[in-house]
Amino acid sequence: MAFYRTWSEEFKEFALYLFFVILFCAVIFMPRNADPYFMAKGIRDTFTTNEFTYNIDFDRMTTKKQALDWFEDVLIPNLLPEEDYNGNELTKLEKQFITGYNKRLGTARIRTVKVQDNSCTVPAQLQSKIQECYATISADNQDKTDYWNNHTVIKNNKVTSTILDVPYMEGADASWYSPATKLTYPGGGQVIELDNDLANVTEVWSKVKSHDFLDSSTRAVFVNVNMYNANVDLVSATKFSIEFSSAGAVFTSSQIRCLPLIRPVRVLLGDGATSNASLTFTLELVFFGMVLMYILNEFRIIKIHGYVYLKNIWNQLEAINLFLFLVVMILRALSLGYIGNVYDSFAIDDTYLDLDWVVYFAKLVENVNAFNAVLTFLKLFKFVRENRRMSQLIDTVELASIDMGSIMVIILVIATGYGIAFHIAFGHAVTEYRDFAESLFTLFLATLGDFDMDELRSYNQVLGAFLFVTFIVIMFFVVISMFLAIVDSAYESVREQLLEDGGDADEMDPLTRDVLRIITAPTIIGNKIFVLFVGEKEDKGPSEEELEKRRKEEAKKLAEEEKKKMMSPEMMERQAKLKVEHDFKSLYDEAMGRIDKLKASQDSLQKTLNLISDNITIVDQGGEGEGGGEGEQTMGDTIVQEGGE
Structure with a gap:
């Protein structure tokens, strides 16, 4: 238990979800x-x-x-x-x-x-x-x-x-x-x-x-x-x-x-199922058990925090993903029940075996799981968002989302107009433009380079060339270039912020720290086994503290090198200017600080001199009032005595 408590909560959650993802991949790919x-x-x-x-x-x-x-x-x-x-x-x-x-x-x-x-x-x-x-x-x-x-x-x-x-x-x-x-x-x-x-x-x-x-x-x-x-x-x-x-x-x-419709039934009936089919079915049950566990945990969190919990985009993504997995569970149960009912009919040759619905359920399960695969792997970004280098994709999308939305509206308007135009002009003759939906899809492929301009020109040489060329110029060379420029600008901003804020290699989020512990664990265990069987040398080498210090220094050097690799010449020049400005500002602040200290010392010395001067003036005034005549007489007597001698 002590070993378990040494790991961060972020790492425990990530490890459990990583096991969930691996189990999902096994259930999908094994059969x-x-x-x-x-x-x-x-x-x-x-x-x-x-x-x-x-x-x-x-x-x-x-x-x-x-x-x-x-x-x-x-x-x-x-x-x-x-x-x-x-x-x-x-x-x-x-x-x-x-x-x-x-x-x-x-x-x-x-x-x-x-x-x-x-x-x-x-x-x-x-x-x-x-x-x-x-x-x-x-x-x-x-x-x-x-x-x-x-x-x-x-x-x-x-x-x-x-x-x-x-x-x-x-x-x-x-x-x-x-x-x-x-x-x-x-x-x-x-x-x-x-x-x-x-x-x-x-x-x-x-x-x-x-x-x-x-x-x-x-x-x-x-x-x-x-x-x-x-x-x-x-x-x-x-x-x-x-x-x-x-x-x-x-x-x-x-x-x-x-x-493989009858493999689960053969596993349940013990009807000569292969070991691979049995293992796949077992892992599928474990996977659905984990899905139910996650669903119950979601309800528990919603009960504690209320529906405010669902305002977070990552929590919404997880809720949708779990709902779709629940749909898959229901469809799999229906499919398995239907196959179990008609399994004995497989040996009957003189009647029609209706498998259309069970095949429909099976294909629907595959389609939902295809969407689930995207959501499941996208959720991995939730765990790496604390690591600035790993969260660049999410940060870029968030930064560019508003501008990207406006560009998407522009793309939709242009594509709709040209889709209608191509359908009207060529829908009667060209298969790719036979209806509005096919026309839109064909125009999308055209932006990727898949088009047949000769076929358009064969039906209408002038209008075909005009519509196609203007669509490519407006959509590809202007609008999509604007879209890519927005994404590129957002990524540059994210990368600059990363270079400014991510230079300290000593700062490490708990998840990254624990992952590094897992990665370096084989080396540490191997060293301990080596010492156990071979014995420790007299020269024990550097201590754990020194090794940790070296690792931090090496990590810092690697971070600096990576920063240099990531920077373009313009960014390097800008970084150099920023460094010069930073150094000049530091020197200026240091000089001004010293000047302020010198002024303070001068003020203190002036106050001391003024105090001494005031005290001397007071003493002089006291002597003149009490013993001024006596002093003069003594001095005169002294002079007379000196003259007599």
Whole structure:
């Protein structure tokens, strides 16, 4: 306990938080490696980069016919393989594996999102020409009825009739936001589940093609496939999306999320989890325990000091960070509970395994933790703010904050104006300016050097060059230069203040002192062990006090050298002038002090002389009054006597 009490409170708090940060990094990085990327790449190469038509793959399809060809030539054969790469027929168990590595979990699902007929109006002059009108998808105009179609074929004077009935399922999937069209597609739709028999799936798909399932009302088709790779213990929730825009364009995208979803469940159930998974889960529990400890401590401090405690920016940062960690805890608990409920369903092959929500929770946890990582490491500046050299960033931002705010307003105004201008001029032709948000983002990239001026000039040679050149001149050469000048000026002021105030190496904050103790502890312990086993020499060398004095002198020298390195020539000249002025002022003050002392001595001597003079005058006056005649007689007698002789 005595050893514990020798450390400062600042160091104890810093050490505890440093352990918290290390634990956070361990929880984040221990379950991560390159396996999720490699698994996603394998799935992407299988389904999206295979060309089903010359120079056409999933990412480059532009028509509904190409979409149907992709389903028939790429998706179904790879989803339900019959032969290996040598042409050998696969066993029943082997047919459940995609590319030989990924076990298919349950069945695959195809979901379409359709809009209602006559969801938009046609001009009166064209109503006789245009019989149908399907608007852009929204929650209000979605078609929520079952798809039913009776298709009749007459061949060789024989009539063949087939019926395709696809039921509508509400909440079959989570709603999905398209990054390409900026639309949000509802989670419901007409659902087709593909079982694990290739013959049945082929028959179903032939009906889909013949019954015009992807008609004009179809706005999107989603394919959901779940897989598990036992080699790396990862679950993949894959979604392929094909959007048929109301304007006629086709957009494709794929979301392949490979996550260690079942590792915590295997740890809890003792189902052959690896030691790394067990350790990660244990550290995660310890980490969440520390989060709860910090939360309780925050409530205790708020109870003592009131809400005044939250007026400090660092305390606000900590409160936000802890709140987000609490959100992560809740999401992790929900995800773990959901996985535990469906864990037994992993072995069922004839039903669809819905993992969309648990994957959504897992990705949300990763997104929140990404923001938490920034806040967690920013909080480290709270502990080093007492050390002037380590707090230069915070001091610079605080000093420049007001001017930076005004510059940010200027940047926002200019960017908004040019963003609207570029969207109006090129939004119809250039992808990067298709909407206002994309236009702003593209202009931001342009300030970093990522731009394509030739594409702008190809659509409007005069306006493209004018808008781009004026934007770069105003934003980059003027406004951003002003912004950087403000930051540079603030940093120079902070550095000058640091050089003026931080020259005394003997002054050291408690946290820095204790950190140096930790750094030098191995050397001290090594010396003691050496003395213990080898013995101490007769010449014991310098004492601890002398060593401490030397360390302070060396630290002072290093501080002076660092000051010289940090100073620019102008600052060195200014520092030299300040030193000369300081020395001259010191000499002047010393001379004036001595002159004042001399004046005081002169005044004292004058007072003494005046006092002596006054006393002599008094004595002379007393002699004349009492014995003046006698004195004269005596003197005369003496003269007479001398003359007689």
